Amino acid sequence: MSDNVLFAMEAALNGVTVGIMYSLVALGFVLIFKASGIFNFAQGVMALFAALTLVGLQNGQIPFAPIINAAFGTSIHNFGWNLPSVVAIPLTVLVMIGMAWLIERIVLKHLVNQEPIILFMATIGLAFFLEGLGDIMWGAEVKRLDVGIPQGMSSWVDETTYNLFGYGFFIDTLSLYALGIAAVLVTGLVLFSQYTKQGRALRAVADDHQAALSVGISLRFIWVLTWSIAGIVALVAGIMWGSKSGVQFSLSLIALKALPVLILGGFTSIPGAIVGGLLIGVGEKLFDFLMQPVIGGATENWFAYMLALVFLLFRPQGLFGERIIERV
């Protein structure tokens, strides 16, 4: 095989792993949109907030320390202990569930029956609020996130591909873990929605709010449930991306990568989020590999949106999305 073919295969393989990372972010959007019709602008910030909370808990950081110190003239920053990840992650999950409950109580409850654009605007406000809250609670400095997932070149992939092709492919071990975690997450979500009472209620609300209410399903409970699950998915995305780059405020921008994934996969399909992520990931890596000698690289940011634009022209509901038919 020629070098260029091998390089293209390596790029495509990396595209698969990167695409899964995009899918992890897109999943949170899908869950909320499917259950409530809300495009949650705050999903990226939720990933940031979850990662900040996790690192803060791991490091024993005192939340709101700058405000406490300014108000009381103290100089406290740390509890003096470190929490292991097995404790800090469940605690962060609890924080995300608490946040979902508060969002329902303070924001969503008052916006029942409002136009989708109103709910969308509310999530924009929520994004700004959460970003500011994360800053005040945990500080804006870059933090190292280590939950024990190894990083670096996968020797197994390197050796296997070298034995097969005479050229060792590079794959980040973290990305391989992301593949496994995404598989577990999607399986868990599917099992939850198919085989549990709450999951079936969630699907009922997704199908028809009015009908679900008429058979006694609590819309408010479902919203708390949905936002809690989206919060947990945000935590997973925050862990994976935060392990790559450290936890910093640009983490919220990963949401920008999820939007073309959603357009491709459809806003209401969990498998669509995975397939969309893979298409974007593989597409952008191959495009960059092929076009870099011609146009100089840095194509990834706009390629994903260009691909999404093409899809919008021919299949606006995405690959797996529900076709919207409105009677006039």
Place this chain on the structure above:
Amino acid sequence: MKMTTFAALLAATTGLAAPAVAQDLHFPMLNYRTGPFAPGGIPFADGYQDYLTLINQRDGGIGGLPIRMSECETAYNTERGVECYESIRGDNPLILQPLSTGITYQLIPRVTADGVPLHTMGYGRTSAMEGETFPWVFNYPANYWDGASVAINYLLSQNGDSLDGKKIVLLYHNSAYGREPIPTLESLAASNGFELVLIPVDSPGQEQSSQWLQIRRERPDYVIMWGWGVMNAVAIQEAANIRFPMDHFIGIWWSGSENDVVPVGAGADGYTALTFHGVGRDYPLYDDIQTYVVDRGMAAGNGDQIGSAVYSRGLYAAMLAVEAARTAQELAGHAQINAAEMRAGMEALSITEERLAELGLPNFSAPFDVNCQNHGGGGAAMMQQWDADTQTWSLITDWIQSDRTLIGELATADAAAYATENNITPGCL
């Protein structure tokens, strides 16, 4: 008699009613404490503000006049930066330091028209070092082209004064900032016989696997990085992932802070970067910062950034602004200087070893002078290296001088083109 009394009363009343003339020196701060680039913006802003607070608290200001600080949040957004400028331009600002090349490019024509000095230390438009074309813009003590030249001079020293046949990658933020060193590096590649490979990274740079796959394929001898924000940490992580030797990876000074290496952990050990000031907090001035600012509860941050790379840079920027104001007061013969007098002070600035020692910053900076023709200072920088065990930067070289002959030629050509485009007749004010 009645008229005299009336006149006296009128005079007294008029005097009372007249607007109070501000007896202070306005140092506005265009900061970014929010947004994706806040981790770099916050320590710079803290260092800048803490130094000015120190001058007020310890010395009672400059020449007996207190420094008035005002803060405007730009979020590293060019439009917001321009809005900030518009909001303070009528309030006698003495100096602007926006810490953004994008904002700098937008402000250059505005400050030139309004007569407000702009100092872009180690960033901004490099050819602004040509003072006769850019009389209101200063970029001492070093600029991007100096950085590129110093990096190559360092590599020459590591390779027996020859880079012939070597391959060097420039991994750059795909923006006005990141593209600044390209002309210099292309010239240096031609004169030194190395191959230059340009690899852009779109902002913010959270995902760089394509770039690092390409670097892995290219097998360069060295990688020079022109990054900012999250791009730096991700690049260093990716370099560690592909097992690229860290001591062959050189960042510009904006890619050489704790924020860039701490998230990578042990993988960042040995990473090198340029710096145009000292590292750490082992300088007498930091004791004063602790005593007069932190211990009095007046620190801009919570005190944990003191001595970090970007904090020290912010402090250095403030120190140079204060020294320029002192020079301006001496030249003007009075303390209440205006923007034009401040500009004259900046143009006559002289930073000597003796003065640095007096300030409590011995050897913190290379000595340099500014004059009408040269607004760019000396152009020297050092190399620093990260130790992941001790979590500290260490200096691994003495001052390395940039190739000011080459840079002067490039800057002159660029400034001449700018002057032609904007109908500017170069000359000293």
